[in-house]
Amino acid sequence: MSTGLRRLGESLEAQAATILRDVAAAHKRMTADLRVGGGGTPPPAESMARVSRQARQTPSESSPFSEIDVPAWVDPDR
DSSP: OHHHHHHHHHHHHHHHHHHHHHHHHHHHHHHHHHHHHTOSOOOOHHHHHHHHHHHHSOHHHHOTTTTSOOOTTSOTTO
């Protein structure tokens, strides 16, 4: 049994290393894409005003989930 658990641990460790490597590579690509894509022209003043208004709204007003009904079994305080 201990041999089987040891093998399982080694397998999980190898899979975790692969996942970590894949996530790190994806993060690096996404960061590079953001740097390349972020060099455009600045947004117009009306767009900046809209962003400013949205920042002042309460979370319930600006949340895309504000219209979703929460099931009765969900604790409302969480």
